[in-house]
């Protein structure tokens with residue numbers, strides 16, 4: 553946020569050009585419904601956040617209504633835009649790329665759009681990836697596919713070198729599609745750009761299937777993730793019921809937050825246990841997971857367990873902290889661990905069980921976006937372009953309390969969003985599964 557007014561989204565300068573936006577209809581041309589620049593709002597605090605601010609005296613977060621501005625900062629036909637995708641894959645990345653290119657080209661007449669290959673690595677010339685020229689023809693069909701058309705990467709790059717690359721290539725605006733790490737990167741790029749007094753707008757479009765970005769309603773692709781996971785759970789249930797004391801264990805992604813596992817279990821209510829990183833559960837003893845599972849088998853003769861990859865890490869005795877190239881902790885394999893523990897437990901009791909272990913993590917992550925996410929991705933992309941063209945910088949385009957808004961990047965990277973184990977969402981999961989409130 554700017555030093556002068558903590559409520560404002562940063563701007564590169566005063567908007568100077570008339571927006572070229574027009575909508576043609578058979579009834580004649582009419583202008584877009586522009587969002588007034590004086591309509592800066594501190595709005596959309598949830599009741600929970602409102603109470604938090606009241607109790608702590610914290611300043612409410614400024615969000616601006618997203619949408620086209622009548623006066624824009626960049627002269628469209630002299631503008632160069634760049635797009636980069638970083639971090640793990642997620643359904644909908646290609647829809648966002650496509651939406652950005654179409655909006656830049658058709659809404660504003662931006663002629664030069666470059667794709668940065670392989671994440672922030674592509675902004676380091678030493679890596680030799682070059683650039684990809686992006687046109688409407690090139691991106692026309694990419695929304696039909698999962699993954700990212702541009703490629704992605706993890707790992708730190710020198711911020712100074714990246715800004716050098718942007719300046720040397722006359723880039724006016726950079727759109728970075730990524731999660732927590734990417735957005736921190738956008739912020740760092742924005743700081744360096746300000747130091748150099750350069751007029752480059754940097755914009756984040758939050759992406760992660762873990763749905764762990766703070767403040768925003770949901771990250772795109774998250775809904776597709778549990779949509780894709782649902783039939784897998786259905787079939788895992790068929791496997792479990794097809795054998796006497798059948799147990800299916802399905803591992804889903806969720807490094808620090810268990811939203812995919814919990815939502816998938818609600819979407820396909822055949823699940824009996826959901827284990828998420830937010831829980832601190834034990835295996836042994838009367839209330840331990842193994843005993844509760846045994847009771848379940850005695851009553852129903854089958855069980856379906858969904859486990860998020862970051863769950864139960866406290867159960868590993870000699871845990872080594874291994875990190876990926878970006879510094880994210882790589883968790884021990886809780887799925888395989890549970891399978892072994894359950895096998896050993898029932899063997900010790902001479903109880904026959906049939907265990908099926910299913911890990912669809914990467915299949916879920918690289919699926920194409922479903923219709924609902926496709927709508928969301930297009931709208932996010934259009935709003936990101938409107939904000940950048942108006943000269944706003946260091947913001948994310950997103951949806952908060954069901955409204956499209958611009959939020960200062962620094963506000964969404966302060967902490968990760970997690971399931972509130974005292975909240976209605978988690979209680980619904982417990983009610984749906986019949987799982988006890990605490991395990992062990």
Ligand SMILES: Nc1ncnc2c1ncn2[C@@H]1O[C@H](COP(=O)(O)OP(=O)(O)O)[C@@H](O)[C@H]1O
Pocket residue numbers: 638639640671672673705706707708709730731732733734735736737738740759760877878880
């Ligand atoms: N504080 C930071 N400053 C600059 N770049 C960062 C920062 N944190 C992460 N990055 C970079 O952002 C990229 C994506 O981060 P990563 O954590 O892998 O994925 P995600 O964006 O999905 O969380 C990586 O290239 C990483 O080095």
Ligand SMILES: O=P(O)(O)OC[C@H]1O[C@](O)(COP(=O)(O)O)[C@@H](O)[C@@H]1O
Pocket residue numbers: 638639640641731732759760761762805806807861876880917
């Ligand atoms: O194996 P990879 O590609 O490093 O990714 C694994 C991680 O990526 C995710 O899918 C998403 O993580 P990011 O938000 O950091 O992109 C996590 O659920 C998972 O832990």
